[in-house]
Amino acid sequence: MARKAIDRFNAGQKCNLELFAPTYVVKEEKDGEIKMKTVNLTFHYVFVRGTLPEVKTLCGQNNGFSFLIDHGNLKQRYATITDRDMANFKTIARAYKNCLPYFSLDEIDLEEGDLVEVINGDFPGLVGTYMPKAKSNSGNIVLNVYNNVGTIAFNVKATDVRVLEFSRRSTRANDQIDAFVPHLLKALRHYHADEALPRPLAAKLTVFCSRMGRVSMNNRKLDARLQALLVGANYILGNIDEATAAKVRFDKLKDTITNEWTSALVTLVFSIINDDTARVENLKAELDKLTPSSRAQHMLMDEYAHYTA
Structure with a gap:
């Protein structure tokens, strides 16, 4: 009509x-059976x-x-609504054969989610708010269409999205960066020894660079740390253009790094990819005067010992 x-x-x-x-459809449960009602x-x-x-x-x-x-x-x-919002709406519609899940956003706090862009899977190009599911490697992407009316892309893998902006309320940015450091340190050892990266490790570096390469951070210190890790990971993977871009961003933020352990991590990354172990030896003497108080700090001390043995 x-x-x-x-x-x-x-x-x-x-x-x-x-x-x-x-x-538009909604879930309806009747007699224990779930159906989609128009x-x-x-x-x-x-x-x-x-x-x-x-x-x-x-x-x-x-x-x-x-x-x-x-x-x-x-x-x-x-x-x-903007053309961009409509394009996102149509992306979900195509995946669901023009039959869109409909719901009110009154009970959903979008500020708890991260702004992401889907780069793989069924919803390429979709930009929306990613709501992770507990104890899962996937989540739902919520799209606010208009006036608190929303639709949703279900079960999107975390590895299929690129983070554009982390929620101001969450610690996910710091958690993901912390979780990545051990993988990068392993990769640096392989790189320094002129060894090929094991496939699982190469995959972890690739996913991290894809997810975090364009994120907008509201914490300059954390952003400086992130850019240093992106420089190292991209350089090891052979993504020279991406490594160079991350280095440009790092140089604008490097003066925000005041923590001696963060500085030691950054120095290690740049020293190994630039084949400058003399910097590692010089800094190790300073680190030996410190008392590590966390697992991450002990791990960093072990890395300095590895390259100066």
């Missing part, structure tokens, strides 16, 4: 309005792309179309 109305309008007005009219929004909530005068003309005709008023916007009377 909506499609025919748009086609008639385009033919009569010599326009090229575009229609997106997905079917929500009565199919013709009441559709999207039309065109110029404002064209859409005004469309809505002025006796065809069932009318504007959605944006009562919360003092500058703009009619509700609109």
